[in-house]
């Protein structure tokens with residue numbers, strides 16, 4: 001039994017999507033003399049109505065003839081945390097209000113539907129990277145669609161949980177590496193950017209991982225007594241076949257730390273989308289450079305994957321409450337000085353496709 005509520009004036013601050021008149025509904029349960037809480041949907045952003053919760057204090061609303069007139073409100077919708085990982089990572093105790101949500105994107109289909117809900121006091125969105133049932137090859141991943149959809153969900157941070165091979169003896173199976181660098185061995189750079197089609201941008205990528213988020217993961221891993229390694233270079237190969245022994249030996253000799261097939265494209269797209277991104281690389285095996293290593297069996301890898309998944313869940317749950325409420329590190333301003341094309345020249349189609357990324361710059365100069 002919701003009553004229509006009309007918002008007379010809005011306070012845009014960091015929530016551009018609310019900078020429009022909107023229709024909402026309030027729940028009488030949250031209606032008191034001191035404040036009113038309003039829940040609703042905003043259709044302004046297009047494809048998916050954004051859910052929001054706002055609170056207006058006593059002086060800021062009036063109840064007139066079945067309408068709540070709000071003159072000023074405080075947005076209560078917390079910025080979401082995205083978690084990309086294997087199917088099953090989201091089978092976590094305490095993960096409430098679960099809802100699978102399908103998203104259509106201008107970049108094609110994402111890996112799967114997105115599982116939204118609340119965990120450890122935070123609004124979260126899970127994406128099974130390879131789709132439920134593991135149906136998508138690493139090189140088939142549509143990173144742009146995945147990240148675009150997460151941006152659309154209001155995600156400010158992404159924790160990427162990924163299986164990797166170890167390139168150095170010190171990283172043992174079931175260890176966790178928190179890389180701070182990538183080496184790109186893919187041939188997919190055009191698919192790792194939202195830009196092109198009339199809008200040129202060059203983001204800074206010298207430090208491809210969000211250091212703030214990485215440090216939070218590091219502290220959490222240490223607090224839980226996990227075998228964790230601070231920093232390292234993640235070589236992103238394309239796959240799907242694993243490295244030849246010669247390639248693996250080369251990566252080992254170059255001093256790289258772990259090897260995987262997925263994180264670089266995600267990290268690039270996340271940076272362009274101004275989402276803070278950090279990788280939790282879970283070691284499953286020693287790649288093939290290590291001649292003295294006992295032959296890896298499928299059983300061993302699966303056992304390690306399962307142990308890793310249990311550990312990853314615990315870490316995710318513990319790190320969530322430590323993530324700041326407001327996105328405010330340099331990752332969240334990555335496009336500020338990155339767009340070269342004059343705003344007046346942005347093609348309408350590209351501008352529409354990139355709306356979740358660019359809308360905050362609509363009213364500002366595109367470049368300094």
Ligand SMILES: [Zn+2]
Pocket residue numbers: 209210211212213276277329330331332
């Ligand atoms: Zn950051």
